[in-house]
Amino acid sequence: MLRAVRAELLESGVEGLTVDRVAQRSGVHRATVYRRWGDVGGLLADAVRAARDSAWTPPDTGSLAGDLTALAEEVVGAHQGRPTLAVALLAASFRSEAAATELNGFWSDRLGAAVAVVERARSRGEVPEGTDGEAVVLAVTGPLLQSVLLLGRPVAEPDVEGLAARVAAAAAAGLLG
């Protein structure tokens, strides 16, 4: 069922998604879909929840700049060049309050896991005690997401590496504490 939702999202976008289309694609009776998911909002929320539940571990390259680069490349890759599932799920969050709540949860979970790269940098002595892990991660992902999603600017690998290196340097200098 979720596979059918994802396929529909990638093919036609969130706009044209209906319970009937999903039922038809998945071969599940529409009455069953309505009973279990209620409406399109419920289907979308479940699609985001599935992304949220998928296992994810942050990169571990041995350096903060390397980890931040890998992290940022993953975030950019997921949102660049439509249609991507991540962008479709973001669009879905504007259509369904339940999907929006799940999307917030997805990002919170990922951010919570991603701060491990800063904790490892701290234990290696790369950044001082008291460095704010969330601030470091957001300093890399925030500007890149603004570029890709709002400015509609393609982000290339050197941009990502440059930003990751700058943020790692700022963190090392104790400016993100």
Next chain:
Amino acid sequence: MLRAVRAELLESGVEGLTVDRVAQRSGVHRATVYRRWGDVGGLLADAVRAARDSAWTPPDTGSLAGDLTALAEEVVGAHQGRPTLAVALLAASFRSEAAATELNGFWSDRLGAAVAVVERARSRGEVPEGTDGEAVVLAVTGPLLQSVLLLGRPVAEPDVEGLAARVAAAAAAGLLG
């Protein structure tokens, strides 16, 4: 007409927007709306274009940290606590390719104007020559937009001030060149 589009967006969101509803609210004949705007996508693109065309000048408080704080407060205020017009226009960009293009233009225009705060800081000697104006602005707005739009986290004034101060310090230290 654009007033009707904005009112509909704030009241019912982008989801329920139709040419008929806008025509009814504005008192303009639907045939006229179709002739001039084509479809809902055209109406949405025009609504974003109107926001883009509205006059805007960046803050000028006398210090980089002050300007970045004022800038960030404006961006956060526009996107926090739904429904806001900015969020509705962002949602619209997922429904209409033309609206998406205008939204990208809106953000590019604003970013292009906002770098003036960094140029002024440079001429005051607050930040070194070669400081990247766009990088400074995005370092403040990017993480805040990610917090508000993706993490669904309320951003408070001290958060904004703290981030603006940190970014100003990093720029002063030559780390955003």
